[in-house]
Amino acid sequence: MDSAVLLDLLGNENRRRILRLLSHKPCYVTEISEYLGVSPKAVIDHLRKLEDAGLIESHTDDRRRKYFHIARDVRLEVNVSRHGFGTKSAYPANPSLDIQGRCPHMHIDLELRSAGDNGDNEDNGESGGDNDRDGDATTGDGDRGGDDSRGDLAQLAAEFDELQDLENELSLAQRWVHGRMSELLDRVNDRLGVDADSRFYAKLLAAVTSTDGSHRAVVEEVDADPQAVEDGLQRLADADLLARESGRWRLAG
Incomplete structure (x- = not known):
């Protein structure tokens, strides 16, 4: 996506508020109009521009009500400094990307915390008749299903926590790089003159x-x-x- 187009779109406060609302849930025009406090006609104009840019898309429900939602994730970076101005937009990388191979200067340790050991659910006690065995098996499968579900949720929660921490650390690392880069370029200027x-x-x-x-x-x-x-x-x-x-x-x- 063109960074300049994205910046122009986001320069409007109401369009930013629409995107913030749609990031939480799909909405129809009347909902957005009431949220913004502007006319439906103005909302439709904003939605059209966002849709033309590929930021949002729409679908119609069973009652023929048109809902708008974010089309796909996109990241916009803006760099303003005494040594230059630049913008960059990109879609998220594929999760299968070899991040260590592509980013040799980074050392990312993203080991998920264990979701816990659910233990062995087998019944090691004396078994009764066939009916008892069938009943025990049914109950055991149900317990294992619940444990598996809780384990999956625990793993998802752990991964989210790890990624959230990593996101914050990468943001700090970017600020550190920006500061070091400005310091280095200042030193180049000192050697060549302020017009360089x-x-x-x-x-x-x-x-x-x-x-x-x-x-x-x-x-x-x-x-x-x-x-x-x-x-x-x-x-x-x-x-x-x-x-x-x-x-x-x-x-x-």
């Missing part, structure tokens, strides 16, 4: 250290205009941060 595009120059420095230092390799790494890369590398050299030897760039010193 510090993020671009930081990318150039990283590209020089992670490639063979050739102009072509650096251009491919930062995915930028070749002339802009050449000018940027030269400016870093003028600031005594880079040096060129045999046509390849390296860190100075």
Whole structure:
């Protein structure tokens, strides 16, 4: 989903309130109108825009009443800093994603707490006649079914608790990275001057250290205009941060 479109949609308070309401339950137009305190006509206009963007969809019940609900999960990230502005939107990753393989800098330990041992429900006592055995078996199966259900619920609750903690920790980690990144880019600015595009120059420095230092390799790494890369590398050299030897760039010193 286009981040700019999403930002424009969410810029309206009533549309944000509609999404907040629909995140709790599906609603029809009259419900939403009463919740917002605006006319049904205005609600329909907001719903149409949200539906056109793919954020919500609708279904009709047996009484031909049209209900609206969130279509699918989407995440929007906005980064505003002294060193740049950026937005990014994405749908949730597949739960089967190899998170450790794709995110080598992260070490996630998401072991679920045990739902508990339900024990052995077999009756080890003396058995009576056939009717007694049938009755015991029926009762035992019922008990096991209840225990299994409680075990499943306990496991779901434990997993939710773990994921909620992880969500909070990842949010804190993002804030930490943002702070460290700003500090690093401030240091780049100190070396190059306040008018410098510090993020671009930081990318150039990283590209020089992670490639063979050739102009072509650096251009491919930062995915930028070749002339802009050449000018940027030269400016870093003028600031005594880079040096060129045999046509390849390296860190100075």
